[in-house]
Amino acid sequence: MNSNSEASKSNAERLIDELDKGVGYGSVPAAIFGNDDLYKEELNKVFGRCWVFLAHDSEIPAPGDYVVRKIGEDDFIVVRDEDGKINVMLDACRHRGVQVCRSTSGNTSHFRCPYHGWTYNTKGALVGAPLWKNALEGTAKEDNGLAHAPRVELLHGLIYASLDASAPPLREYLGGMAWYLDLLFGLNEHGVEVLGPPQRFVFDADWKSGSENFAGDDYHLGTLHRSVFEIGSFPVSFAENMKGYHIQASPGHSLSFSMANSVDEPGPKFLGFPEALAASFNTARISAEQLEVARRARVFVGNVFPNCAILALPVTEDGSKHAPTAALTVRLFQPKGPGKVEFWNWFFGYKNMTPEQKERAYTAGLGTFSLSGVFEMDDTEPWTTISRSGNSVAIDKLGFKLNYKMGTPGIGIAEPVRENWPGPGEVYRTRYEEGVQRNMYRFYADMMKAAPGEWPSFEMDAGRSTALRKDADAKAPSAAEALEK
Incomplete structure (x- = not known):
């Protein structure tokens, strides 16, 4: 070079x-160690790609149970939906990116944005908003749900997620x-x-x-x-x-x-x-x-x-x-x-x-x-x-x-x-x-x-x-x- x-x-x-x-x-x-420029690259290339541990499934045993955890510096909602599936979703409203979950753990049937009231169920689907007919009629709700981590897997109840859709399966990553x-x-x-x-x-x-x-x-x-x-x-x-x-x-x-x-x-x-x-x-x-x-x-x-x-x-x-x-x-x-x-x-x-x-x-x-x-x-x-x-x-x-x-x-x-x-x-x-x-x-x-x-x-x-x-x-x-x- x-x-x-x-x-x-x-x-x-x-x-x-x-x-x-x-x-x-x-x-x-x-x-x-501690370098400012390197840290920004780490968030993108390490935490933005690798499998990251978030929680254990015993922390959210019942439908509606959730905890808020991080991938890098970003907050994610880890929630068990009504069908028992575990979802990992970015804690950001699709409307303006406002945080929708205001507690670090709990049980709920939905997450509601405090800014304009957009409301999501535990699967992350947009289920409603105030004055829908006047303000939002014609909006496709299915295109405006919470963003899911593209890869989520469990190992002995340990919940891991990756933000990279190209990430290998968890067991392959672990070798x-x-x-x-x-x-x-x-x-x-x-x-x-x-x-x-x-x-x-x-x-x-x-x-x-x-x-x-x-x-x-x-x-x-x-x-x-x-x-x-x-x-x-x-x-x-x-x-x-x-x-x-x-x-x-x-x-x-x-x-x-x-x-x-x-x-x-x-x-x-x-x-x-x-x-x-x-x-x-x-x-x-x-x-x-x-x-x-x-x-x-x-x-x-x-x-x-x-x-x-x-x-x-x-x-x-x-x-x-x-x-x-x-x-x-x-x-x-x-x-x-x-x-x-x-x-x-x-x-x-x-x-x-x-x-x-x-x-x-x-x-x-x-x-x-x-x-x-x-x-x-x-x-x-x-x-x-x-x-x-x-x-x-x-x-x-x-x-x-x-x-x-x-x-x-x-x-x-x-x-x-x-x-x-x-x-x-x-x-x-x-x-x-x-x-x-x-x-x-x-x-x-x-x-x-x-x-x-x-x-x-x-x-x-x-x-x-x-x-x-x-x-x-x-x-x-x-x-x-x-x-x-």
Whole structure:
């Protein structure tokens, strides 16, 4: 490309080019966090196209039940109509674009615009307006309904939507990540339900910081969350917790398991769920291999690109009074402007849990992973400074790059697992590596560079970034070799 073409590129395009060229080798431009120009492109090319988590169907169990959620910065009504179908509709009247839903949740038979009174049913159809004969006779009502998200699908009751009609089916988009979501949400035939409305709070950070953290940043646990181990909020030592695997399940989607080497090792099993509940976990909806992985698992933490984080682990808000129990959370890092994010946090339980088990799980989760929880108070401080640095003049002038090299050839002790792992994806032992973050940013760069209607491959063995991965794997030292170095 000639120098004139390079000079004509926007700041956002140059940043994505830098990321695209360097991420396979662990080099990430710091300016991708909090950059104003890049943020506008993300709303269009990431949130305007990818599958985005909105709600769980247990939040809207009855006809007329609705919640208002976001895709990017846009409000959408998620409502169950009188036929039981779930509709996802832009919260904007067809007449003047006025917001028609004025509550974040509730039950209704219709939505009425406060400006001119245009009224829509729960299917989004325009059913009337004041003085119709005088003002609007001859208008085709069927052409003036609320705008629907073109793609809506459910997975274990999790409601996802995409604004891109060309988006692949949800399971294809998830690729290997679907295997792990099936494992967690399908442990028994009863399924899961929300234990309360989502918590929400806003803080100054870039949405990508939260997403990459939940893709599998375990390295920070021994420093930022050291107090959690010291006060007994988590029942495993830091060293034991780092045993396990990082998994690039499919392009963009990554997760991390803290896991015992065998079911005979001491410590929590089945992510810390009570033994009486774990007795109901079975292979009615999952495979024997998935059940075995869950049996050995201590922590499940993952991110469905772009911004849907999922976590299951044993915790307690007060170790002197309560033994740890499993908390299962789904959380969103909702973009709310450059360098600003709204955190949404749901707690889930399996439907066949007793009321006491649900209360204990909810309370333990609130004391650890919530606005007042120790983990959130720890995490939000460094995330705030990351976006502050990313949007600084000095970062831009210096071309400052961040180090995401852990687990690349010769760096660290992580080694690829070639055999004896039953699930999909590229798997690494131990949890000291950053391939899961590199996987997220490779896909992010692909989405930011993709033309309208074009999609990156969802297979781990396809695409230009695979060459970098295979090259890295071929040269990667064993754990013993790395330790010798």
